[in-house]
Amino acid sequence: MIPGSPERAQLMQQAVKGRSLWDDARRRLLRNKAAVASMVVLAVMVLLSILGPLVVPFAYDTVTKTDVWAAPGEAGHLIGADSLGRDLLARLFAGLGVSLGIGVVATAVSLVIGVAWGATAGYLGGKVDEVMMRIVDTLYSLPFIFFVILLMVVFGKNIFLIFLAIGAVEWLTMARIVRGQTLSLKQKEFIEAARAAGLKPAAIILRHIVPNLLGPVVVYVTLTIPAIIIAESFLSFLGLGVQAPMASLGTLISGGAQDMEMAPWLLIYPSITMIVTLMAFNFIGDGLRDAIDPKDR
């Protein structure tokens, strides 16, 4: 094989077309049946929460006195109606949308804070790192759920406050994960090269550290969304979350639990939806972890 020969050129081409880390990860993820099935389920759920309300002939807050506690199938209510005669299916779609929405937005809040905090602490190191992580440790040992409850009780039951309160709790773990990753990343040659090229710390963190954190962060995000859905539902269950006539999976389950002897479907359908949603996220999270970090298998 002579340098510059056609065979060599061909070989070079093949080498260039090699599989990247992300190609590999996608391949492994797609081979994981539970994860793929969960992604399909989740996609359907998102579609239902968006399109469902357009299809169902009832609005989620229409009170129909004649349909109080209509059993599934009665009076056009596919899965029944609640104590005010509101269609459960319409409420379920609306509630699913609210729960997923809160999950995504609050996760985004925790993602931004956590990544910024963790990457800064990890990259700067030394005293700064120690102080920043000590703050995280201290916050970690607070009985946070009590502060969230306090927040809701004290400042009224505002949906933005739910985002804020839950996001503020969940960023701690994210910060810890990101810091750990940053610590090992900053030893790498390409960071040294960036530093040698005269890049400022802020630019190095933003342009070189953060993009390389993607793997573990993506995994943790898929596990944070269900955790936040649970947290929101937990607050709703205590009567501190989303307020009527709006619905979330938590308020539906809570309402269903109160009326379960009269109308068990009010408890059963929202519960099943909740369980399926949470399991889908968990399977995707597990699948992603296996795909991105194969040594953990």
Add this chain to the structure above:
Amino acid sequence: MLRFLSRRLLIAIPTMFLVVTLAFFMMRAAPGSPFVNERQLTPEVQKVVEAKYGFDRPLYEQYGRYLADVVKGDFGPSLKYRDKSVLEILGENYRVSLWLGLSAILVASIIGVFLGVLAALRQNKSIDYATMAIAILGVCIPTFVTAPLLVLTFGSILGWLPLAGWSWTKVGGVEFPNFKNMILPVTVLALPQIAIISRLVRAGMIEVLRSNYVRTARSKGLPENLIVRKHALRAAILPLVSYLGPACAGLLTGSLVVEKIFNLPGLGKFFVISALQRDYTVVMGMVIFYAGLILVLNLIADMLYAALDPRVRLS
């Protein structure tokens, strides 16, 4: 050990300080006051009542005073329950929560260890898959879903167990809770913990069974059950010890839901009610109590871990 202990206690001080400060200012930032909901008070009477509890002073002075009282171990009087101090209220209500929490953690540990070991010994067999499927379900399904579903099934439909409530029975001068009342709440609290513990133990056991000293024990010809019980299990349940701290925190939040659903007279139910009624001192007292409890439990877990595992040195 002593150095470790004192260091950890020193770290606990700023945490507790933060807890007290946050709780104090959040409560005070709340609109409303503990005295508005009751009978309409004339402005004069209201002033007298507020002066009695020192609410007419500037906020920073109240804060300083409260801090000083807490350091002395005085959490003040309740603002809603006349003639009762916060400590008395805590003392009257902690028993139900304690019984629930301890039973749940005990049940969860026993079942979790058993399932975890079983799954590890039959790795990749059907019993392993079944156990891990249960574990995933247990982690995914929150307490506020399992609780009503279990009540519906065993309480309403089958009628085997009481729907809600709590009662005490005296046995030889000591009061014990009624067993039937406890089954459902404890099950609800224990399920997610069983899931996590069995996963932890399974992972630990699989690792230990591959280690050299277990191979040595096998090559000496020891019977398998002896190897598992005497050699492997001790190392495999170590992760469980360090999990006990977070487990207790999980139980605390779980008990909020459980106490509400089963209508149990415990601390969790009290907390939400007191916060809604703006009973400042009671709410702050409970937050401090819970924070302290979590700190102490984490500390105990760490020390236990070091005591059990000679490879770990506290520093």
